[in-house]
Amino acid sequence: MLFPLRDFLRTTKNKELVSEELSRFECSLDPQVCDFLRKDAIAYESDHKSRTYLLVERNDPKDEHRTILGYVSLALTTLKIGDTVDEEMRARLKADQKANTIACYLIGQLGKNDLYRRQTDGSDLVDRAMNVFKQGHEWFGGRFVLVECRDVPKVIAFYEANAFEYVQTDAARELLQYFRPLAEP
């Protein structure tokens, strides 16, 4: 089942307790995934920078701890079409004419918990993220979902298997930018 971190904070009314639960999350493949959940996710939630969804296994409610299988942190983002991009392409992308921008969504972080690695699949998290975005898309628009990732074959293969397509590289940050459409053509 899915816990929005926001609901977790509201129900417990105890930031320290939630923080302690999040601190039990382990991700040896990418320390940044772990650090974000442990150190930043609550602050990002409070500042409305992102929304984090925890994939949790149902256990005995009397158990002291929750079983967090994985998580995904989602946000809004803006795509700007560069000034040098051809007029016709700009028109085909249907960017806002004045600002040259397109409203998009972002998967900012996504990870599985090492402790329960076999109990879930990263694609489960992507599917849930896409359904959350789809709901937003129906209500107030947005064209694409963006994910930025490092140039690591396993990570690239994962996003490509989940229908994301490579668009460009941010060389300064050494991140590849992959997109997936929300609107049907």
Added chain:
Amino acid sequence: MATSSFGRTVEIKDDKAAARLIKVAESHKPIKKIDISKEIERGRSFLKECYSR
């Protein structure tokens, strides 16, 4: 994924990237349907069971 991705404006730098993005826009990638509201509601009920004692 990268924490630095939050709060940034991403710029499509050139025609090559724009052409790739047009290809993405014109492709059809069905989304596996999950009743997300139901799943969140289940999570909410479970949270109440766990912490409303």
